[in-house]
Amino acid sequence: MSTHASKRLWRHRAVVVFVVTSIALALGALSAVLARGSTPAAQAAPVFLAHSANALAAPTLPSGFQDSVVFSGLTDPTEVRFSPDGRVFVAEQSGLLIEYNSLTDTTPTTVADFSSETDDWQDRGLLGMTLDPDFPAKPYVYLLYAYDAPPGQTAPIWNDTCPTPPGPLTDGCTVTGKLVRITVSGDPMTGAPTTMVGSPTTLISGEWCQQFPSHSIGDLNFGQDGDLYVSAGDGASYGPSDWGQFGGSAGSPTPLNPCGDPPAGIGGTETLPTAEGGALRSQSPRRAAGEPASLDGTVLRIDPSTGAAAPGNPFASSPDPDEQRIVAYGLRNPFRFTFRPGTNELWIADVGQATWEEIDVDADPTAAPAKNFGWPCYEGTDQYIPFETADQCTSLYAAGTATGPYYEYEHHVPIVPGESCPTSGSSITGLAFYDEGSYPPAYNGALFFADHTRNCIWAMLPGANGLPDPAKIETFVAPAAHPVDLEIGPGEDLFYVDLDDGQIHRITYTTPLGAHPTTAPPAPPAPRLTIPTIVRIKGNTAKLSLRCVGAATCKGVLLIQSHPPSAAATAKKSSQPKLVTYASGVFSIPAGQTRSMTITLSKPGKRAAGTGRSLTAYANARFSAGHLESAKITLNWSRPTLGGRRASAHPAPWWLRWPGW
Numbered sequence: 001m002s003t004h005a006s007k008r009l010w011r012h013r014a015v016v017v018f019v020v021t022s023i024a025l026a027l028g029a030l031s032a033v034l035a036r037g038s039t040p041a042a043q044a045a046p047v048f049l050a051h052s053a054n055a056l057a058a059p060t061l062p063s064g065f066q067d068s069v070v071f072s073g074l075t076d077p078t079e080v081r082f083s084p085d086g087r088v089f090v091a092e093q094s095g096l097l098i099e100y101n102s103l104t105d106t107t108p109t110t111v112a113d114f115s116s117e118t119d120d121w122q123d124r125g126l127l128g129m130t131l132d133p134d135f136p137a138k139p140y141v142y143l144l145y146a147y148d149a150p151p152g153q154t155a156p157i158w159n160d161t162c163p164t165p166p167g168p169l170t171d172g173c174t175v176t177g178k179l180v181r182i183t184v185s186g187d188p189m190t191g192a193p194t195t196m197v198g199s200p201t202t203l204i205s206g207e208w209c210q211q212f213p214s215h216s217i218g219d220l221n222f223g224q225d226g227d228l229y230v231s232a233g234d235g236a237s238y239g240p241s242d243w244g245q246f247g248g249s250a251g252s253p254t255p256l257n258p259c260g261d262p263p264a265g266i267g268g269t270e271t272l273p274t275a276e277g278g279a280l281r282s283q284s285p286r287r288a289a290g291e292p293a294s295l296d297g298t299v300l301r302i303d304p305s306t307g308a309a310a311p312g313n314p315f316a317s318s319p320d321p322d323e324q325r326i327v328a329y330g331l332r333n334p335f336r337f338t339f340r341p342g343t344n345e346l347w348i349a350d351v352g353q354a355t356w357e358e359i360d361v362d363a364d365p366t367a368a369p370a371k372n373f374g375w376p377c378y379e380g381t382d383q384y385i386p387f388e389t390a391d392q393c394t395s396l397y398a399a400g401t402a403t404g405p406y407y408e409y410e411h412h413v414p415i416v417p418g419e420s421c422p423t424s425g426s427s428i429t430g431l432a433f434y435d436e437g438s439y440p441p442a443y444n445g446a447l448f449f450a451d452h453t454r455n456c457i458w459a460m461l462p463g464a465n466g467l468p469d470p471a472k473i474e475t476f477v478a479p480a481a482h483p484v485d486l487e488i489g490p491g492e493d494l495f496y497v498d499l500d501d502g503q504i505h506r507i508t509y510t511t512p513l514g515a516h517p518t519t520a521p522p523a524p525p526a527p528r529l530t531i532p533t534i535v536r537i538k539g540n541t542a543k544l545s546l547r548c549v550g551a552a553t554c555k556g557v558l559l560i561q562s563h564p565p566s567a568a569a570t571a572k573k574s575s576q577p578k579l580v581t582y583a584s585g586v587f588s589i590p591a592g593q594t595r596s597m598t599i600t601l602s603k604p605g606k607r608a609a610g611t612g613r614s615l616t617a618y619a620n621a622r623f624s625a626g627h628l629e630s631a632k633i634t635l636n637w638s639r640p641t642l643g644g645r646r647a648s649a650h651p652a653p654w655w656l657r658w659p660g661w
Contacts, residue, residue: 065507069504075093076120080495084594088105093120096112117178120160121162122214124175125146128219139185142179147205151259158173210235218231219336224344225344227302227310228302231299242279244270256270259281293318295326300326313326327365336485349428349430356382356408369401424453427453433446435488436492437488458473483498493506537635559581
C-alpha cells in the first residue's frame with residue numbers, strides 16, 4: 001500500500017473513531033452539566049479539515065461567473081502561490097512542495113519533500129507556504145508545518161497517527177511546529193526544472209506546542225512592510241475544555257501538562273482559576289513577568305532572513321525572544337489571514353469553537369499595545385463560559401481591553417438568508433481581497449471568505465467607506481469544493497484550494513450574453529499602480545509593494561515628491577510651490593502582478609531618520625505610455641532603539657517642524 005493510500009485509510013478510520021469519541025464526550029459533558037444544572041455549550045465539529053463523504057452538486061455562482069478546475073490529481077493540497085514568471089507552487093498536507101511551470105502544465109514537479117518530519121494527522125501537516133515578495137529574483141519559498149515530535153525530541157515520533165495510549169483526545173500526541181526557508185532554482189522560459197538548492201534554513205523550530213490534533217500551525221504571508229507574518233492555533237483540545245489539565249494517564253508517553261505551561265510546569269496539575277495552559281496559552285503575553293510567552297494562538301511578525309522579531313513590534317522591549325515576535329494574540333485557530341491591498345491591515349480568519357466564526361482585523365500590527373482578540377475568555381463578542389472563572393479571563397473582563405471581531409457568523413445559522421449552504425457545522429478557512437480586474441466593479445475592494453465545513457464562498461462587498469461591509473454579503477460559490485485557501489492569481493481571478501478532491505479551482509468572469517453594448521466596446525483602461533498609502537522608512541531606504549492593475553504591463557518612473565516648507569512659506573498664496581523629488585525608481589510590472597521596489601531618500605529624508613515623525617508626500621508615477629498617476633502617501637520614520645529600549649526622539653529637523661507637516 002502506498003504512503004498516501006495508507007494515510008487516507010487512517011483518515012477514514014479516524015473519522016469513525018472520532019465520531020464515536022465525540023458522541024461519548026458529548027454525553028459525558030451533558031451528564032456533567034445536568035448534574036450542576038447548567039446548559040452545555042455546543043462543541044466545534046471535530047477535525048475541521050476532515051474529508052467529506054458526500055458528493056457535491058454543481059456550483060451556483062452569480063451571473064457571468066464560472067468555477068473551473070485548473071489542476072487535479074493532488075493529494076490533500078493546502079495552499080497555492082503564483083510566481084510572476086508563471087510558475088505555480090502548491091503545498092500538500094503530507095509535507096510535499098509541488099510546482100507547475102504554468103497554468104497549463106499537466107506534469108507537476110516535486111520540489112521538496114518534508115514528509116519524514118511532518119505530522120500529517122487530522123488538522124496537522126504542512127499548512128503554510130508563501131513565496132518571497134521578490135521571487136524569483138530572490139528564489140525563496142517559506143514553509144510552515146507541524147513537526148512530528150514533542151518538545152525537545154527529533155522527528156519522526158508519531159508517524160502520522162496517534163495510538164492509544166496516549167490517545168488523540170485523552171492525553172494527546174504532542175508535537176511542535178517548524179518554519180523553514182528553502183532556495184529553489186529553475187526557469188520555465190528555458191525549461192530548467194525547479195529544484196531545491198542546498199539545505200533548508202530553519203527560522204523557528206520547537207517554539208510552538210500542540211498537544212491535540214487541531215488548532216495547529218497556520219498561515220504565512222508577507223506584509224506591505226516586507227516582513228514575514230506567521231499564524232498558529234492554541235494547540236488545545238477541540239473536545240472538552242482544556243486549560244492544561246490533560247496527560248499523565250497510565251502507560252501514556254505524554255506527561256501531565258506536556259507543554260510545561262505555568263504555574264504547574266511539565267508533570268504538574270493545572271487547575272482553575274490559576275491555570276495558564278491549554279487554550280489559555282493564547283493569553284500568554286499577559287502572564288506574570290518572568291513566565292515564558294507561548295507562540296500558540298498568535299500572529300507573528302518576523303525578519304524573513306533570521307526568524308527573529310522584526311524591528312518595531314509591540315513587544316520589542318520584552319526580554320523574551322518569543323514575545324518579541326508577537327503582534328496579535330488571543331486567537332483560537334487563525335488558520336488563514338491576508339492583508340487589505342495598499343495597506344498593512346491584517347485580516348484574520350479565526351476558526352471558532354462552540355458558536356461563532358470570526359474575521360478579526362488589526363489595522364496596524366506594529367502599534368502598541370498588541371491586539372488581544374480575547375480567546376478563550378471570549379468567543380466572538382460573548383464571554384466563553386468554560387473559562388470565565390480563570391484568572392486570565394476575570395482580569396481581562398475587568399480591564400475591558402479585548403478587541404472584538406470585525407465580523408462574526410453563528411454556527412447553524414445561514415450567512416445569507418435563503419442560501420443553499422448547509423449549516424450543520426462551520427470552519428472559516430480562507431480570506432482574499434479583490435482589488436480590481438476583470439470582475440464587475442461592484443467587487444472592487446470586496447473580501448472573499450470561505451468555509452470548508454459549509455463548502456461555500458461568500459463576497460463581502462465594500463460599503464460607502466470602501467471597507468468590506470458585513471451588511472453587504474452575497475453567496476458567491478455554493479457549493480464550493482472543500483476550500484482551505486483563497487488567493488487572487490493570474491488575470492486577477494479568484495483561485496481556491498480543494499483539500500478533499502486534490503484540486504485547484506479558478507473563478508472567471510465573462511460578460512453574460514445580452515449584456516454586450518451595441519456599439520464598439522471602449523478601449524481598455526490604461527494600466528495603473530496600486531501604491532501603499534503608508535511607507536515605513538528604515539534609515540534612509542524604504543521598500544514599496546507595487547501592484548499593476550489592468551490589461552497591460554505597467555512601465556515608467558515612480559517619483560516620491562513633496563513641497564519644501566521654505567518654498568511654501570515664500571510663495572504667493574495664488575501660486576503653488578514646486579515639488580521637490582526625494583526619491584525615484586524605475587518600474588516594469590506585468591499586468592496583475594506585484595513587484596517590490598526599494599527607494600533611497602535624498603538628504604532631507606536622511607535627516608528625518610530616527611525622528612519618529614511622519615511626512616505627507618506624493619507618489620507620482622509617470623507611465624511610459626504617457627499618462628500620470630498620483631497618490632498621496634505618508635512616510636513614517638521609526639525611532640532607533642538603544643539596548644533594547646526605545647530612545648527618545650531627536651529634535652525634528654526644520655522641514656518636519658513646519659506647520660501642517
